Amino acid sequence: METTTQTAKCPFAGKGIPDIDFSDSAFIKNPFATYAAMRDEAPVHRVAFSSGQPFWLITRYEDAMLVFKDPRFTKDIKKTLPPDHKAPASPLAMSQLFSHHVLYMDPPDHTRMKQLVQKAFTPKLVDGMRSHIQDITNKLLDKHIPTGRIDIINDYALPLPISIISGLLGIPEKDQQLFRRWSNIILNIDINVTREERMQLMPEAIGGFTNYLREIFASKQANPADDLITHLVQAKEGSDKLNETELMSTVFLLFAAGYETSVNLIGNGVLALLQYPEQQQALRNDPGLINTTVDEVLRLDPPVSLASERYALEDVEMNGVTIPKGELVHICITAANRDPRRFDSPDTFDITRKDNKHFSFGQGTHYCVGSALGKLEGEIAINTLLRRIPAFSVEGGDIDALKYKNNSVMRGLEALPIVF
Numbered sequence: 331m332e333t334t335t336q337t338a339k340c341p342f343a344g345k346g347i348p349d350i351d352f353s354d355s356a357f358i359k360n361p362f363a364t365y366a367a368m369r370d371e372a373p374v375h376r377v378a379f380s381s382g383q384p385f386w387l388i389t390r391y392e393d394a395m396l397v398f399k400d401p402r403f404t405k406d407i408k409k410t411l412p413p414d415h416k417a418p419a420s421p422l423a424m425s426q427l428f429s430h431h432v433l434y435m436d437p438p439d440h441t442r443m444k445q446l447v448q449k450a451f452t453p454k455l456v457d458g459m460r461s462h463i464q465d466i467t468n469k470l471l472d473k474h475i476p477t478g479r480i481d482i483i484n485d486y487a488l489p490l491p492i493s494i495i496s497g498l499l500g501i502p503e504k505d506q507q508l509f510r511r512w513s514n515i516i517l518n519i520d521i522n523v524t525r526e527e528r529m530q531l532m533p534e535a536i537g538g539f540t541n542y543l544r545e546i547f548a549s550k551q552a553n554p555a556d557d558l559i560t561h562l563v564q565a566k567e568g569s570d571k572l573n574e575t576e577l578m579s580t581v582f583l584l585f586a587a588g589y590e591t592s593v594n595l596i597g598n599g600v601l602a603l604l605q606y607p608e609q610q611q612a613l614r615n616d617p618g619l620i621n622t623t624v625d626e627v628l629r630l631d632p633p634v635s636l637a638s639e640r641y642a643l644e645d646v647e648m649n650g651v652t653i654p655k656g657e658l659v660h661i662c663i664t665a666a667n668r669d670p671r672r673f674d675s676p677d678t679f680d681i682t683r684k685d686n687k688h689f690s691f692g693q694g695t696h697y698c699v700g701s702a703l704g705k706l707e708g709e710i711a712i713n714t715l716l717r718r719i720p721a722f723s724v725e726g727g728d729i730d731a732l733k734y735k736n737n738s739v740m741r742g743l744e745a746l747p748i749v750f
């Protein structure tokens with residue numbers, strides 16, 4: 331999306347505020363001091379991704395709240411483009427096929443689509459999934475406990491949400507890995523693939539995904555089941571309010587948003603409990619604290635570090651800085667969640683914290699559809715792990731040696747092997 335102008339200057343540029351290199355592994359591992367400096371000195375700061383794409387980074391809680399809720403910021407990039415703008419015919423632009431979903435819409439289109447999706451995620455329906463989530467969690471542990479080792483990310487945190495979201499959507503188990511591979515390429519999640527390789531893989535991923543979805547839509551139409559894809563296909567057929575691109579984009583979004591986030595919640599949670607053994611012990615003593623524990627993990631180490639794209643529809647002034655019309659803005663959830671103007675002792679991990687209105691599921695119109703599901707997965711995964719393994723430690727003993735995924739938007743470990 332190289333569409334924003336390159337002309338705006340950040341008033342803080344060159345004034346001792348560090349430029350961020352979002353691909354630097356040291357920054358990815360520990361961005362907190364840099365974000366603290368930005369919150370204090372340059373809370374609305376112009377930075378750039380390693381692709382060169384510039385954007386405004388919002389680091390204070392109060393400013394983040396404003397951007398989440400202010401209609402002067404749009405989620406729909408088309409509103410910032412000239413009417414005759416044509417998307418370039420690159421493989422990346424083809425992925426626009428999968429971007430006609432709620433996350434990139436403003437009301438009223440957003441309202442119509444979100445109502446459809448939200449029906450599947452009511453608190454009652456989500457709570458009804460408790461025993462299913464518990465079953466999968468137990469099976470994963472049954473397999474690994476006898477070996478005395480488990481990689482929390484790849485053997486535990488990853489298969490759980492993939493299985494849950496695929497089941498909800500109605501994707502057969504045999505196709506789940508394929509689905510994940512395509513969505514990783516399209517979303518640029520796979521750390522082992524270079525940009526060039528990704529460009530080569532894109533047409534295959536997009537073609538494969540599109541054909542697969544068309545087939546599954548036809549099959550659900552012929553043989554309706556009690557799953558989300560069937561409900562969405564029926565919504566399309568019933569009132570003609572959902573076109574095929576929106577249908578494809580929505581299934582893609584639900585799958586993509588529904589697993590990597592939960593993986594990072596579980597991974598970041600287990601990591602925090604290893605880093606703060608007294609908090610782990612407190613949770614072991616009182617598993618009823620799991621609810622506030624998960625919220626505290628979400629606040630301290632959010633799975634989604636940067637909220638998704640927003641664009642200024644007009645010049646917007648914040649903290650004495652003008653964000654020019656058309657420019658890209660990202661709220662830094664990681665920074666806002668540790669703003670001392672909002673939270674007491676923000677860098678402390680306190681699993682009993684009461685006042686904890688963090689931004690880890692967003693805020694306002696685009697508040698996360700799957701928040702209850704994500705939290706439930708995190709609660710069950712973490713408490714079951716503690717219940718079934720009385721003591722564990724990081725393999726090799728060096729927590730500092732753990733590596734983060736090279737991703738500027740999501741925050742999570744590549745692997746977290748523990749032994750017991």
Ligand code: HEM
Nearest residue numbers: 432433587588591592595637638691692696698699700704
């Ligand atoms: C711990 C787990 C999760 C976290 C931390 C998380 C985080 C977020 C955040 C920060 C947003 C708002 C983005 C923005 O405003 O820019 C969001 C939106 C969304 N999330 Fe989640 N999410 C999680 C789990 C899930 C799950 C399990 C699903 C569905 C299966 C899901 C589906 C969505 C959807 C559809 C949106 C877009 C809502 C809209 O645009 O109105 N999320 N999520």
